[in-house]
Amino acid sequence: MTNWTSSRILIIGAARQGVALARYLSARGAQVILNDARSAEALQAARASLADLPIEWALGGHPLSLLDGVDQVCPSGGVPLDLPLVAEARRRGIPLSNDSQIFLEASPCKTIGITGSAGKTTTTTLVGRMAQAVFPHCWVGGNIGNPLITDVERMSPPDVAVMELSSFQLEVMSRSPQVAAVLNVTPNHLDRHGTMEAYTLAKKRILDFQGPDDTAILGRDDPGAWALADSVQGALVSFGLRQPPRGQVGTFLHGDQIALWDGESARDLFPVCIIRLRGQHNLSNVLAACAIAHAAGISPDAMR
Template sequence: MIPHVDPDYSGSDSLAGQHVVVLGMARQGMALARWLPAIGARVTLSDTRSAEKLAAEIAALEGQPVRFALGGHSVSLLDDADVLCVSGGVPLTLPIVETARRRGIRVTNDAQLFLERCPAPVLGITGSAGKTTTTALVGAMGRASGRQTWVGGNIGDVLLDVLPQIVPDDVVVMELSSFQLELMTISPSVAAVLNVTPNHLDRHGTLDAYAAAKANIFVHQRAFDVAVFGYDDPVAHKLSMGTPGRMAYFSLHHAVASGAYLDHDAIIITRGDSAPGLAYQTVCPRGAIRLRGDHNVLNVLAACAVAGAGYIPVEAMRAAIETFTGVEHRQELVATLDGVTWINDSIATAPERVSAALRSYTEPVVLLAGGRDKRLPWAEMAALAAQRCRAVIAFGEFGPQVVEHMRRAQAQTSGACLERIELVTTLDEAVPLAQTLAQPGDVVLLSPGGTSYDQYVDFAARGQHFRDLVHGLAGER
């Protein structure tokens, strides 16, 4: 078991009696609205939306002793506030956040509050790409070991909801986004930075600021904690030089002394601090991985390195890998209709992730791309799409710019296979158009490269809409 400091999570919480203002009534804000009153805090929920638009959320909190301040985030809310809790999607540049900091009011979030109180070691995972798949796989490994395993954070459950049920011998696997991490002053016992490539520059401004937010996952660790890094990623590798705890790595191309790597066609786990005979073990052959693409082999290696640092047995790693088929909205098979395979990759909110998806298919692709821009470079992905795609259908707020990128790549790429570039407004238009353009043997791939916030509450809602539309096509046959 990883050493950890037991928090003071007795009947009297440090927030009891304090007035906590929560910004945002999405998933994290709603969880805070349930948890904070239970520990004795006074709660005000603030959201920029109106009561009419938040009718479902307000109804869900019926009976909870919370106050609502809707239609904006008034600085006056801070007049008697002790703590300001910020949901992940709320920019820290808002006047109310900046004013709270100037006044010395604590600014925090659900992830920080959970980590401060969790009685079990936490395996935390972040990265520009692959963190959801890696988190889900580590969770599957924990369950395969027979231990009670809790998975959540930036995905799935907000872990504050289950905090009272967690005991010290459990496994907690937590995905952490840069939005959550930029506020945090505590790090999990095992912290993984998978990779750091340009992402969320619309929020962080520069790659250095984005990387600094990611680094918060390990910079507050203790000497006996473990930080896991992607050895092949130059930014993650550079960040590893600043860890205060022990280091482990994962790599497709290099043997590592502690962590996981690919040795020809075998997944190898190494533990530098283990007894002879346990320091080097074969987890499984590469062929046991059921996910497509080298990027998913890296995700498996990352999961093994994290699980190894969390003392999850190799047998449990192997069992989980052999049965793991991926996560919702990540290259998820929706249907095969008239010889055309429909894939939901709505979670791909950066062009780098679209490239990874495109490399997974040898079949011609009809790509659905767009959404809202994050100020990321698209040229490399567009050039790959020009080589791999039969057609590209751009949609959403960023659709016109996607068309420009694709046309430029089509003209500049030698041997381009891209035949059609189309612009529509919504998925309701894109899906039937894709049906007319796709041929038997093709893949229709929703891999947007942009966020969902132009038209949807999150990528999951966008992916579900795509599923519904595809299933509607099946019903019309």
Template sequence: MRELRGARVVILGLGRQGTALARWLVRQGAEVTVSDRQPAERLGRFLQALEGLPVRYVLGDHPLSLLEGCDLLCLSGGVPLDIPIVQEAVRRGIPLANDAQLFLERCRGWTAGITGTSGKTTTTALVGAMCQAAGFRTWVGGNIGNPLIEFVEEIGPEDRVILELSSFQLEIMTVSPRVAAVLNIAPNHLDRHKTMEAYIAAKQRILDFQDVEDVAVLGYDDPNARSLAAAVRGRLRFFSREREVARGAFLREGTLFLRLGSEAWSICRVEEVRLRGRHNLWNVLAAAAVAGSLGADIGAIREAALTFSGVPHRLEQVREVRGVRYVNDSIATTPERVRVALEAFEEPIVLLAGGRDKGLPWEETAEVIARRARVLIAFGELGDRIVEAARAARARVDGVVLEHLERVATLEEAVARAAGLARPGEVVLLSPGGTSFDAYRDFEERGMHFRQLVEALS
């Protein structure tokens, strides 16, 4: 564990993670410098959160001079490894870290880390609900909610800590949680990781530093996640909707089960799960396997499975207006997540999709759009590409229900058009398939704007 008192630490990226880390490092007695490529006027709320603290700022760029005398370089999640200052730090032998690394090095509680291309936020929150129902003092954070680094000294040895961990965080980490879960791995963030092999390797790092007493939970139904079984150093458990696994959680004849020893315990029936969509059965199964590995009893796991209704911006029902339901799935920043969202509904769908392009293939998702959405309204930088892909899919697939597709500039225009085109009994679904960065700070800001627009409908 690094000694931080008197250490000269540079943080790249003054966002949610960078702000929390800066506050904590100051308390540890470190000399803290924060650098962000954005100017001060774009960072107001973060600078305000650090007001009065002895923090040095270098804004507008990441000059190499930051490395002079630097003992530790900490990267916020959005900072890639291939920028000059990070590569130069590696060349000079300056260690890299982030808030999750420093937290796990010091956390005394039982830790679980959850990663995956999709479902990790819902699963993380659900594991937290299961542990709370079991009576444990529970902390939920990481890439969801508040970074927990500021609370690490308060966490006791019997507390349960559940972290959502992204590939961006994991790719530099050299410590693993006590329970590590990889839900699934599908093409994503290839603009950052460049190749699928590099993306998988980043996800695998959640397992790489476990020992024989630790637990790995893998999604059996996903080939990429299942293939990581060869890298597991501790006890291996799977979750599956398709087959009965020897250790872990599974679906059998319409009932969800958990088996960690010789006995399989019934969790609940499929129809009793409150979360919407077949894909959420995987999330419940994964959460059960993780929570069970953290010591949650089957009664607590069952209680949470029956009552947990989801987290904001993930198939979140916002409002019903004139018989039309409006659903916020702003978290969907990949084509695959759009497919999952479309398949969660039986009702006709008016789909709002767009945002910034991540360079991912749209052909398969466009076919699902053609078969599941009655109306497609595309917006943002990605709008033209989605419309072209959907138009081509409509011409080549069977069972087409897509009647109308159009391109608008903004989400505000998309909601207004959807309100005019949707019919009673239909769902207006915001499931963008692209990032929010063409118009918003993050997917949460985009989702909140969608909520405001829907609430304003008469």
């Protein structure tokens, strides 16, 4: 685990993620500068929530002088990487990170990461509910709910963390969850990423730092997600409406049943009629959640 004592860390963005990370790092001895373009008056609540810690606040702009003596820069998810302050940090070779990256470095338990252009919040919630039936404690957060860095000290090795990850978070990350899912990749946030290629590369980073013992989950029916199959470095589990080919593990629609294909034969998990979420997109979300749950070692009984 990183020793943060006396490290000088610049956090850009004093919203939910930035405030959580500032508390975590400052409590571990880091010298934290929390920067936001908003005024002190607009950030009264955030400032009050951190009043017990020696946070250095830099508000009302993003002067490049904030980088002097800084060891690491942590832009929050809403901060574009072409912000001059971030661009200058990269030019100077100052490492970038964020709350999700630092959480993965500190987490003592298995972590499931889920990204996609659509459906990731629903799928993350479903996987969290399934995991609750199996693991001593399931922590759900990331791009939804609380940033998981808030609770990392309360986690233990038998637990599991389920995190939703956006392209904004992934584009600066250099660590992958042990179980990583890309549900779909369709045009989205191109105002931020510029091109579809850049957006896809940001999504792909959830897989880039996995190893041979890790598992990737990809949507077979989405060309953007399935195009990433060649990037998988460990095991692959897929999901889609039709049965996977022989030798490939995945979930599919087997008549009126959600089913798991182990590469040779099918096992029915539960009937489609018990799914309360409506719409074809939610059927895909359920198939994804079951594939992710299987990859994480969650039993079929817990998926119902």
